[in-house]
Amino acid sequence: MTTAQLDARNGSGRRSVPRRGLAAGRTGRAVLGASAVAAVLLVWEALSRTGAVPSGSIPPATAVLAELGRQLGLAEFWLAVWNTMSVAMIGLLLIVLIASPLALLIGLVRPAQESTWFVMEFLKPIPPVALIPLGLLLWGPSPGMKLFLIVMGAIWPLLTQLIYGLKEVNGVSADMARSYRLGWWLTTSRLLVPSILPFALTGMRISASIALVIAVVAEMVGGAAGLGQSIVVAQSAGALAEMYALILAAGLLGLLVNAGFRGAQQPLLFWHPSIRQKGNL
Known part of the structure; x- marks a missing residue:
């Protein structure tokens, strides 16, 4: 069966896959954004706790x-x-x-x-x-x-x-x-x-x-x-x-x-x- 026949047989799949990809992309961006914020907070906490930055100021x-x-x-x-x-x-x-x-x-x-x-x-x-x-x-x-x-x-x-x-x-x-x-x-x-x-x-x-x-x-x-x-x-x-x-x-x-x-x-x-x-x- 050719690729065109497979696409015609499963017409809805041509739209559903990109939508799942879009949802996955949005989820991935959200995860990356949350991870970056968490990393910044962890670095901030470590620098303050270890005295690398003065805790009296930060x-x-x-x-x-x-x-x-x-x-x-x-x-x-x-x-x-x-x-x-x-x-x-x-x-x-x-x-x-x-x-x-x-x-x-x-x-x-x-x-x-x-x-x-x-x-x-x-x-x-x-x-x-x-x-x-x-x-x-x-x-x-x-x-x-x-x-x-x-x-x-x-x-x-x-x-x-x-x-x-x-x-x-x-x-x-x-x-x-x-x-x-x-x-x-x-x-x-x-x-x-x-x-x-x-x-x-x-x-x-x-x-x-x-x-x-x-x-x-x-x-x-x-x-x-x-x-x-x-x-x-x-x-x-x-x-x-x-x-x-x-x-x-x-x-x-x-x-x-x-x-x-x-x-x-x-x-x-x-x-x-x-x-x-x-x-x-």
């Missing part, structure tokens, strides 16, 4: 993890998490509301693009930390100061991705839409949105991560309430295990935000070739 990993578990049961910890995450997500919402019409203006109107490129290239390299004195002067150590820094520092990935998405709109499709007189709504919903959405989700994921980083840094330097302020208070009090536990918590929040946006891509981009290709494997 406590053992087991002590930090135990403190993290204790923090998870404290209302003060969750209040700090809320103060950080809520402002970061509100800042991301403001970024979407600002960047979306601005990207349409810059991407579709040539004079707007030519007149704004210098301002954008000038503002992009300015680190948000450099604007903390201005934020404190205007709003003090408040959520308003954090929102200002988040918008100024995290808007650029989303804005840039939206502009790139507009430039990737297929010219033939746009000409066809004009020829058939589809109108503004159909052109936007069937052409512009599907073309921009993959870029927008990527930009939002990057901007959300940057927004969280800026929120923590603004709390550490500017004194606003949140995880950053708790880290500074723990460091000032000499509670190093608590300080490192809060740093780990901030890192885990970043992982959760990133994973949330990645998880949203598949149902929102089910029609995209990259997602369809994964689904067919």
Whole structure:
């Protein structure tokens, strides 16, 4: 029996094997990732216990993890998490509301693009930390100061991705839409949105991560309430295990935000070739 006949006889097998391979690949990546984290923790524990690094500066990993578990049961910890995450997500919402019409203006109107490129290239390299004195002067150590820094520092990935998405709109499709007189709504919903959405989700994921980083840094330097302020208070009090536990918590929040946006891509981009290709494997 030939290979083609075997494939025709067992047609479903051609799809099931790659799916098992994909599942095995995901499991393998998860195992490798968990193994790498475990290896880092073991090295950390060994270096601290053996005195290779001063335990007075870097406590053992087991002590930090135990403190993290204790923090998870404290209302003060969750209040700090809320103060950080809520402002970061509100800042991301403001970024979407600002960047979306601005990207349409810059991407579709040539004079707007030519007149704004210098301002954008000038503002992009300015680190948000450099604007903390201005934020404190205007709003003090408040959520308003954090929102200002988040918008100024995290808007650029989303804005840039939206502009790139507009430039990737297929010219033939746009000409066809004009020829058939589809109108503004159909052109936007069937052409512009599907073309921009993959870029927008990527930009939002990057901007959300940057927004969280800026929120923590603004709390550490500017004194606003949140995880950053708790880290500074723990460091000032000499509670190093608590300080490192809060740093780990901030890192885990970043992982959760990133994973949330990645998880949203598949149902929102089910029609995209990259997602369809994964689904067919």
